Amino acid sequence: MSSSPPSSATHPDTPGAPRRGRRKEARPGELLDAALDLFVEKGYAATRVEEVAARAGVSKGTLFLYFPSKQELFKAVVRKNIAGRFGEWDLELEAYEGTSSELLQYCFQTWWERVGSTKASGLGKLMLHEANNFPEIADFYRQEVVEPGHRLIRRVLERGMDRGELRRLDLDHAVYLVLAPLMFLMFAQPIPSLCIPDATRFSAPEYIRLQAENVLQGLCVRSA
Incomplete structure (x- = not known):
């Protein structure tokens, strides 16, 4: 059968x-x-x-x-949404052929599109609120996100200085010229009205564009 x-x-x-x-x-x-x-x-x-x-x-x-x-789950979330992108961003920097001004503007816009305008931007705010209570994940976040982020910005600035397009500055402090406006935008979300009185008229992309121009005014080599 x-x-x-x-x-x-x-x-x-x-x-x-x-x-x-x-x-x-x-x-x-x-x-x-x-x-x-x-x-x-x-x-x-x-x-x-x-x-x-x-x-x-x-x-x-x-x-x-x-x-x-839960700790390993959180680490995986950070790697997927932020930390795991640094390899890609390093390759983009190496291949970039534009001027330092164009590169810095590109960095601002890319951060907004890939991190700042997404839910991943909330991870940085979470760490600032809870780092003292969870030192192990705070160390992880610093090593996987903060330090690579600083190194990437330093590379952008060093590239411009080596090309004679940006002024020679103390890089340990100059990185925060780039980070500061992005940090404000991160904290302004998800309740922009707490930081921006007329939030309905506020445009994050326009803010990013103006901040990039403002930073470049201070960084670019001035003509005689």
């Missing part, structure tokens, strides 16, 4: 396969997206892994298959 053909439910690649078999590879990304939302909304301390799992539509046990602790 011949056996009946196997059910399609036993083959994950068939149209009738169980959803969990087809979604296995997608789950880490879904968990990281849910975790980013909750960390930014509630902060690190108040976010529970059960909430992250529920928002991603999986069990807490499934979450722990990918991320063994």
